[in-house]
Amino acid sequence: MSKLISIDPFNRIEGDLRIELEIDANTVISAKSSGIMFRGFERIMPGRSPMDALVITPRICGICSGSHGVAAAKCLAHAQGAEMPENGFHMKNLILGIEVVMSHLSHYYLLFAPDLASPRYKKLSVYESVNQRFTAMSGSSVVLALKARQSALEIMGLVGGKWPNSLAIHPTGTTSTMNLSSLTRTIGILKEFRDFLEKRFLGCPLSEWLDIDSFDKLLKWRSKPQHSESDLGLFLTMCLEAGFDRIGKGPNRYMSYGAYDLPDGSTWLPSGYFDGRTRTFDQSLIKEHIGASFFRDAVEARHPMDGVTSPLADKTGAYSWAKAPRYDGRTVEVGPLARMIIADDPLLTDMIRQMDSSVMTRMFARLREMCRLTKEMSNWLEKINPNEPFYAVPSSRFTTNGIGLTEAARGSLGHWMKISSNLIDNYQVVTPSAWNMSPRDESGQPGPVEQALTGVSVADTNDPVEVNHIIRSFDPCMSCTVH
């Protein structure tokens, strides 16, 4: 006899989530992921000036407001045919970069790691250290990480004015500039953050860790005590002892829109769709489905440019306020793991070959990206020339509809804007966690997290720690998802 259990609210994530599991003989046989709130951002957009998107859409999400700002600015740039000076590229990348690094840091220390201190793991060799460092809100590493975060965010003040909800990012550059003082100070703050990563998180120089290009070398790295006793070293041991390499298998299809635009027209992280090999990504293959979502429409699925947002709270069979985006009809996983695979990161490519997608690979991809970005931000900073402009005069005419695609901390973020007579006619947002946390579509195909939960063995149904790890490894943002 199977039984139903629900985790409601499922917290220590962004936003509000309900998880329902059907469990038979301690094995999850099906899962439902529900966004339990409707906020209605897409309904407040029509009739506005297109530029309003820069103000309204970042407020969809408190933790990735800058990413929405980038998506909105790219949407407008697409509709205006805008040019941007070189400094504008580097400033935008710094704002997006620091936001993503801080999001990954807070995710690990505030949201994910406290589950590692569960009494379930008392018998593991690293439990004592893990418990001392990662207990929610009081662990020694948690407190230090929060301090490092607060200090590093001073970069955001210097390049973005304020955050969350900076308006510095415009389609043609940034309203903010840098001078000798702010540039020097930013370099210093970034160095301090790098020190935190090296001393506390890695136990070795950033470059040494980024040189690790295979799982074997990662295991060898762990053999030195200063490495194994770092926060990451402890986590590595914990992953292997607790079996995090064997739970949380996703759909094994990955997508990235590509992000961090560079002046030469390329992106620092490439776009692509991966289903065993990397293919060209094509946004026209995206559709949002509403079979199990609380929305009304004459058709089951639409491309976001033609998307409709008409809430229907009493819809029979529906269980989520999230729509269900699909790529060419299929579920895909988005986020750091997708980005690292599509970017051919050697460590993650090797790990995925050896242990498939799992809680461990997903977490290592996120932490790997945090380190890679920290290093890359120094390079972008070096390229800023305070004597050159940061912003170009935009055209006020919008000649076409806008599409703005970028990568937020949690994955692929897209804004689609239909314009009529210089006003917004329709605005649709498809967020990263809409992809990962999506409910079923009309064909009954479960979303990636629903799939990743299915088949997992739960030792104690009253305290399903395995389920916590799997869900949090995706770093859900339900605020974004239900926008």
Added chain:
Amino acid sequence: MHNLLWLQGASCGGDTISFLNSEQPSALSSFEVLNINLLWHPFLSREQGDDVLNIFEEILSGKTKLDILILEGAIPNGPNNSGKFFMFHGRPFRDWLGDFCKHAEMIMSVGTCAAFGGVVTGHENINEMSGLQFLHDQKGGLLGSEFVSKNGLPVVNVPGCPSHPDWIVETMTALLKGWLHMDDLDEFHRPKVFFSKLAHHGCPRNEYYEFKASAVGYSQQGCLFEFLGCKGTLCESDCNERLWLGRTGSCTRGGFPCIACTSPLFPDKQRPYFSTRKIGDVPVTLPLDVPKAWFVGISGMSKLACPERLKKNAVSFKWIS
């Protein structure tokens, strides 16, 4: 020990993220130094699922005293006033919230959404959202205009999109120490100590403002008031004196206009955001206590008196000596 319950309604979580930017004391230390026992916070607490319900039940049964209730995010009333836009554990969130408000010794709305409805009330509030005791500048909201919590105060509103971490921590301090009285709140129940200044005060572009040396495009150093939509002269906040993120920035220091996000009328009545609406030659964002005729006269004279240095720098992205 003071028991604190922090809830999120129709929220982006941005006020919690901002609270975590608090410096001295840090967010976590603030609980310690204020002797706060955090009963539950959706982003920070270990408890989830049924454990949360147990915490809720203990508050509602009177077993656990609720000293301070903080709400972040607007209250979803729709569709058709059913509350079904946010079902928290199978029950409309606003019903849970209404019950907690009856038990709370003191209540704080953090962020413009919880205070006044905020960004999600755009487009004539098509989404049926409200604040705890206001909808925009009208008293009422979920609790009604007459509501007071057990300490005799109405809901104390700490708006901002997001709210500044200092405003949050300092309001908690004043409330818990019993320093906050009705006289200390303005007509929108905001602590006057933060919201009786203007964002304009302390703006580094003030010399440009004085001489009406205006930026004509973004990323320039001049004043953003005349052409580029800045509402710092109307926005009740101390942003440019206090500064954000380790005292490193503010909206106008980041080169973009203040959009008056602490106002009960945010977002729709603050439009256009990026250009200045004028009647004749006079911006409608003129400070309320400055007589229009004088403003026209003074600004004409200031323009004539404007030093060359300012004229050049106002339209340049970098300093020209």
